[in-house]
Amino acid sequence: MPTRNVVSWNAMIDGFVKSGNLVSARKLFDEMPERNNISVTSLIDGYAKAGDMASARVLFEQSAGKDVFSWSAMITGYVQNGRPGEALKIFLEMLEKNINPDEVIMVGLMSACSQLGSLTLAKWVDSYIAKSSMDVKRAHVLAALIDMNAKCGNMERAVVLFESMPNRDLISYCSMMQGYSIHGLGVKVVELFSWMLNEGIVPDDVAFTVVLTSCSHAGLVKEGNRYFGMMKNEYSIAPSPDHYACMVDLLGRAGRLEEAYELIKSMPMEPHAGAWGALLGACRLNCDMELGEMVAKKLFEMEPQNGGNYVLLSNIYAAADRWADVSKFEWKQQLANELEASSGFSQEQQRIANREELVKEKVENRDFE
DNA sequence: GTAGGGTTAG
DSSP, rough: OOEEEEEHEEEEHHHHHHHHHHHHHHHHHHHOOOHHHHHHHHHHHHHTTTTOHHHHHHHHHOOOOOOOOHHHHHHHHHHTTOHHHHHHHHHHHHHHHHHHOHHHHHHHHHHHHHHTTTHHHHHHHHHHHHSSSSTTSSHHHHHHHHHHHHHHOOHHHHHHHHHSSSSSOOHHHHHHHHHHHTTOOOHHHHHHHHHHHHTTOOHHHHHHHHHHHHHHTOOOOOHHHHHHHHHHHHOOOOOOHHHHHHHHHHHHHHHHHHHHHHHHOOSSSSSOOOHHHHHHHHHHEEEEEHHHHHHHHHHHOOTTTTTHHHHHHHHHHHTTTTTHHHHHHHHHHHHHHHHHSSSSHHHHHHHHHHHHHHHHHHTTTTTTO
């Protein structure tokens, strides 16, 4: 029974993909006597999850009779690898092939749209879904719609969608809170967070990241501290290095540099560059040259290729009227930029970024009707 | 036996 055979091969391929063993997945794929769309989609997804969109693309182009699943794997692959322009492009290609998108594809497209921040596209996608026969009440679809509208600057629409939900879950709350956060409405974020708790929804590490960064940006020190404690004590979530970085940022912005520094030193793990970077930003904000120099020195060692650190230190010197030091570090920053530009990885990143910009521009000028 | 929503800097 050849059909049955394909099914078992596919199950094995998917097993390898899910466990991250792409080499074995590929080996099976090459060796199997007969392949179908499912084999291809599994492997495309594997490459996409591993960040290798080039291989995914080759496989996709080679496959005959592409279906919604293979298109979907490509679209979400680009989205998850931060290449929304490519996701959009391939979506448009799919429409030209007269393949109808389903909910999963639209969720991917909305995520791409959020990343692009294009209100034009957001409006088109929103009405496209409304006109379609898709189930708009599905949690995935709604959360994506809320996220897209909030990130593309249509908060009113995001609010309407959110309030129309009969059962809000953790993700839709996070989308909404993040939306308020982006728009500088930290007080609303805190309010929503407590509503969420009142509804009996249990926050996770991401939810705390959202509320903590929001408190930090809005200067809500007391609340931030409270949530940080709540996360550890009431929900038994061990703070990640990123949570610590949020708290360093929160304290630092509020001018409490000493406490911020103490917090870094008290971390149970080695602080990452993000935490030190938050402290350096705070040193700049509070014109603390002594601590700033120390932190900057550490960061120059940890990530010499990051030009931003040189900028921050030279800003600190500028504020202190130490112009000789300023020019010294501006020169160093230039060096760091050149270093970054000369590495192949960054060139690739730059190439992608330029391409994304181009696609975005085209989208803005396109008539979505 | 295949694809899906939320987080992190200055």
